[in-house]
Amino acid sequence: MTAPLFNKVAIVGFGLIGSSIARCVAEYPGLANGVVCVDRSQAVCDRVLELGLAQQAGTDPALVSQCDLVVLATPIGAFADLGAVIGPHLTAGTVLTDVGSVKQSVIRDIAPHVPDGVHFIPGHPLAGTEHSGPDSGFALLFKGRWCILTPTPGTNQAAVDRLSAFWSGCGSMIEVMEPGHHDRVLAITSHLPHLIAYTIVGTATDLEEHLQSEVIRFSATGFRDFTRIAASDPTMWRDIFLNNREAVLEVIQRFTEDLTALQRAIRWGEGDKLHELFTRTRAVRRSIIDAKQA
Amino acid sequence: MTAPLFNKVAIVGFGLIGSSIARCVAEYPGLANGVVCVDRSQAVCDRVLELGLAQQAGTDPALVSQCDLVVLATPIGAFADLGAVIGPHLTAGTVLTDVGSVKQSVIRDIAPHVPDGVHFIPGHPLAGTEHSGPDSGFALLFKGRWCILTPTPGTNQAAVDRLSAFWSGCGSMIEVMEPGHHDRVLAITSHLPHLIAYTIVGTATDLEEHLQSEVIRFSATGFRDFTRIAASDPTMWRDIFLNNREAVLEVIQRFTEDLTALQRAIRWGEGDKLHELFTRTRAVRRSIIDAKQA
Numbered sequence: 001m002t003a004p005l006f007n008k009v010a011i012v013g014f015g016l017i018g019s020s021i022a023r024c025v026a027e028y029p030g031l032a033n034g035v036v037c038v039d040r041s042q043a044v045c046d047r048v049l050e051l052g053l054a055q056q057a058g059t060d061p062a063l064v065s066q067c068d069l070v071v072l073a074t075p076i077g078a079f080a081d082l083g084a085v086i087g088p089h090l091t092a093g094t095v096l097t098d099v100g101s102v103k104q105s106v107i108r109d110i111a112p113h114v115p116d117g118v119h120f121i122p123g124h125p126l127a128g129t130e131h132s133g134p135d136s137g138f139a140l141l142f143k144g145r146w147c148i149l150t151p152t153p154g155t156n157q158a159a160v161d162r163l164s165a166f167w168s169g170c171g172s173m174i175e176v177m178e179p180g181h182h183d184r185v186l187a188i189t190s191h192l193p194h195l196i197a198y199t200i201v202g203t204a205t206d207l208e209e210h211l212q213s214e215v216i217r218f219s220a221t222g223f224r225d226f227t228r229i230a231a232s233d234p235t236m237w238r239d240i241f242l243n244n245r246e247a248v249l250e251v252i253q254r255f256t257e258d259l260t261a262l263q264r265a266i267r268w269g270e271g272d273k274l275h276e277l278f279t280r281t282r283a284v285r286r287s288i289i290d291a292k293q294a
Numbered sequence: 295m296t297a298p299l300f301n302k303v304a305i306v307g308f309g310l311i312g313s314s315i316a317r318c319v320a321e322y323p324g325l326a327n328g329v330v331c332v333d334r335s336q337a338v339c340d341r342v343l344e345l346g347l348a349q350q351a352g353t354d355p356a357l358v359s360q361c362d363l364v365v366l367a368t369p370i371g372a373f374a375d376l377g378a379v380i381g382p383h384l385t386a387g388t389v390l391t392d393v394g395s396v397k398q399s400v401i402r403d404i405a406p407h408v409p410d411g412v413h414f415i416p417g418h419p420l421a422g423t424e425h426s427g428p429d430s431g432f433a434l435l436f437k438g439r440w441c442i443l444t445p446t447p448g449t450n451q452a453a454v455d456r457l458s459a460f461w462s463g464c465g466s467m468i469e470v471m472e473p474g475h476h477d478r479v480l481a482i483t484s485h486l487p488h489l490i491a492y493t494i495v496g497t498a499t500d501l502e503e504h505l506q507s508e509v510i511r512f513s514a515t516g517f518r519d520f521t522r523i524a525a526s527d528p529t530m531w532r533d534i535f536l537n538n539r540e541a542v543l544e545v546i547q548r549f550t551e552d553l554t555a556l557q558r559a560i561r562w563g564e565g566d567k568l569h570e571l572f573t574r575t576r577a578v579r580r581s582i583i584d585a586k587q588a
Contacts, residue, residue, distance in 0.1 A: 077565075126515045130579065145514055175511075185508045186515065188498055193516030196490055199553045201575040203545070204482055206552070214479045216581045217469075220439055221420045221480065222487030224582060225519050231579035234572035241560045241568055251497070252557050256550070258500070259493045263546050266535045271371075274535055278528035281495040285424065285525035287510045288518060 005166050006032040006095070010067035012086065013074030014039045014048050014057075015233075016128060017099045019137030021071060022053040024170040027139045031169045038063050048134050065089040069166065072098035072110070077239035079106055083113035092117030095159050099125055101186060101236075103150040103179035105243035111152070119159035122179065124148045124186075125172060130231040143171035144292075150179040187247035191240055192255060195248065197229035198237070299460050300326040300389070304361035306380065307368030308333045308342050308351075309527070310422060311393045313431030315365060316347040318464040321433045325463045332357050342428050359383040363460065366392035366404070371533035373400055377407035386411030389453050393419055395480060395530075397444040397473035399537035405446070413453035416473065418442045418480075419466060424525040437465035438586075444473040481541035485534055486549060489542065491523035492531070 009025055009032045011018040022035045037048045037057035045057035056063065064070045064086055072082060079100065090096060096118050100106045103122050114120040127145040129136065147167040151160050164174045177185075204215045204223065215223065241248055265273040303319055303326045305312040316329045331342045331351035339351035350357065358364050358380055366376060373394065384390060390412050394400045397416050408414045421439040423430065441461040445454050458468045471479075498509045498517065509517065535542055559567040 126512055128515075146512055148512075185505060185512055188501065188505070189509050189512050189517040190515035192497075193494060193520055195556060196494060196520075196553070197516070198572055198575050199556055200487060200490060200549060201578050202571050203486075203549045203552045205574060205578055206548070207482065211479060211482070215483050216578070216585050218420055218440055218442075218479055218483050219582050219585075221422075221484035222491070222523055223483040225523060226487055226490075227575070227579040227582050229516055229519060230572070230575035232572075232576075234569050234576060237572055238565050238568040242563055242565055245560055245563075248560060249557065252553070252560075254500070255494060255497045256553065256557075258497045259490070259546070259550065262489060262493055263543065263550075266539055266542060266546075269536055269539075271532050271536055274532040275528050277496050278492055278524070278526075278531050280499060281492050281521070281524035282526075282528060284495050284499055284510070285521040288513050288521050291510050291513075 002030070004030050004032050005162055005169065006069040008032065008034050008036055008067040008069075010036045010038055010064040010070045011054070012038040012061075012064065012070065012072050012082065013078075014044050014053070014134045015073060015132050016136045017125065017141075018071070018073035019048070019051075019053055019134040020127075020139065020141040021073070021137075021170065022048075023137055023139040024142065026053070028169055031166055032069065036063050036067055044134055051134060053134065061085045062089045065091055068094050069163075070094060070096045072096070072100070075233070075236045075239045076100040076102055076106055076109075076243055077235070079109040083110040087113030087115060090115055090118045094118050095163055096120045097123045097163055099123060101190065101240045102244040103182045107150075107152060107179055119156050121155060121160055121163050122150045123163065123167070124150070124182065125167065125170075126190075128232070130228050132233045140171065142167070145172055146175055147172035148175045148177050148182055150177050150182050152179070183244050183247050187244055187251045191244055191248050192251045194229055194232060194237055195241065195252065196255070197226040200226050201230040296324070298324050298326050299456055299463065300363040302326065302328050302330055302361040302363075304330045304332055304358040304364045305348070306332040306355075306358065306364065306366050306376065307372075308338050308347070308428045309367065309426050310430045311419065311435075312365070312367035313342070313345075313347055313428040314421075314433065314435040315367070315464065316342075317431055317433040318436065320347070322463055325460060326363065330357050330361055338428055345428060347428065355379045356383045359385055362388050363457075364388060364390045366390075366394070369527070369530045369533045370394040370396055370400055370403075370537055371529070373403040377404040381407030381409060384409055384412045388412050389457055390414045391417045391457055393417060395484065395534045396538040397476045401444075401446060401473055413450050415449060415454055415457050416444045417457065417461070418444070418476065419461065419464075420484075422526070424522050426527045434465065436461070439466055440469055441466035442469045442471050442476055444471050444476050446473070477538050477541050481538055481545045485538055485542050486545045488523055488526060488531055489535065489546065490549070491520040494520050495524040
């Protein structure tokens with residue numbers, strides 16, 4: 001039997017993603033010998049031990065010093081502080097990664113705190129649900145989903161390969177990408193959709209009271225799908241928008257222009273323009289089904 | 295054994311909704327003795343007979359004269375012409391209904407063609423998928439979903455009760471509503487979400503080519519949910535926007551104001567405003583789950 005890829009994995013921030021990684025380590029052989037939980041909430045640490053998701057759990061950042069893989073899985077707004085606190089406890093040879101949804105800001109916040117000899121490889125598993133906390137994770141979360149790694153130039157290739165193997169072992173498909181490119185792609189595929197969903201659900205809750213209850217009752221007509229997205233973790237998403245500001249503002253601008261054009265087509269009864277767009281968008285769905293991402 | 299609610303049901307326009315109703319008639323006892331398909335496409339009629347979804351199928355509108363329930367299930371843009379063609383063949387005592395997503399325009403287009411003694415009761419089952427055509431229907435489509443009826447004042451109550459019983463037999467929950475109120479509620483719960491989904495998918499397809507393929511590959515991050523909605527039938531949706539123009543334009547305006555406010559909060563780094571909204575929208579999801587519409 002070959003040795004697992006890592007000895008101990010520290011998961012810092014034990015929410016949906018962190019606890020899903022821990023479940024992968026427990027269920028899939030060859031990933032690691034054990035999991036150490038670091039979370040600023042003692043209640044979360046207690047729960048993690050109760051669920052048997054880690055062999056050790058505590059609020060002390062020094063716990064990472066015994067681990068050869070350290071995964072930062074808190075909301076990205078905490079990363080600057082976290083880097084300063086965790087950095088001194090990282091030991092040479094350790095692979096340090098994260099699961100944040102923005103990559104340029106993560107590099108800005110973490111890289112200055114990484115000691116020599118530690119391999120910092122930013123990462124982003126494209127997986128999640130609208131649920132949060134250590135109870136919400138599951139080992140199949142990453143299965144068939146992409147995990148994007150955005151190593152900076154000069155990163156140790158063996159470390160990248162080892163981390164890739166770890167994510168493959170969790171069921172992911174791996175893609176290596178330039179951090180700025182990642183942030184632009186995600187701005188359109190993920191950040192804008194979430195912002196739109198938050199907006200439309202907010203618009204509905206601002207309606208006159210007698211309409212509000214109707215919106216809930218009759219939500220199974222499109223609106224419902226948006227409420228699922230708009231139920232995602234508020235802190236995580238606040239941090240994403242604040243940290244991918246430029247790319248997000250750029251796609252909002254494009255979106256608004258397009259919506260204004262449609263609004264005008266509706267006002268002037270330009271049915272052909274509507275039909276043409278709706279036919280084009282239907283084809284996009286087909287591409288996604290063909291790409292097996294549906 | 296009691297007699298079924300209706301003898302023969304004519305379904306005019308045999309797509310997702312029409313063929314689902316036909317499947318309900320076939321699978322659930324007590325609804326009707328048989329189904330007659332009227333569709334302007336001979337190919338659809340042939341397919342309907344092949345699938346065994348109707349005992350008779352043809353393009354001749356006179357086929358409705360032998361039926362005591364007539365369900366109009368074409369896109370609503372066809373209703374004005376359809377009313378003129380079908381009207382003369384309706385016989386006294388018949389219940390005439392439709393499944394259109396806008397109710398004021400349907401009343402405007404159909405009511406003038408309804409002969410005395412025919413009970414016209416506009417209806418709207420809040421159910422659907424992104425698929426179209428007679429093959430896409432299924433008998434469980436309406437189960438646990440609302441069906442809204444919008445009878446005009448003076449409508450025969452026994453006819454409303456009989457149609458309600460028919461939809462209950464298909465698995466629906468019934469709600470009676472004023473047509474204008476229906477159109478306002480649906481503008482926010484259904485029409486705006488669809489328009490937004492069409493817009494965002496359109497925005498993505500207008501990206502530079504190298505980004506486009508990435509959008510497909512990495513769609514499992516929010517965007518994917520929008521593509522499903524944006525794959526809905528183009529003709530049906532064109533007709534909805536053109537026929538519920540005032541209500542849709544009003545909610546687009548509200549939505550745009552709210553999006554602009556969020557855009558500004560992102561630009562100026564106002565994290566508290568974002569967090570407050572995202573927390574509020576999460577609660578809406580909970581209401582929908584509590585209302586068993588999730």
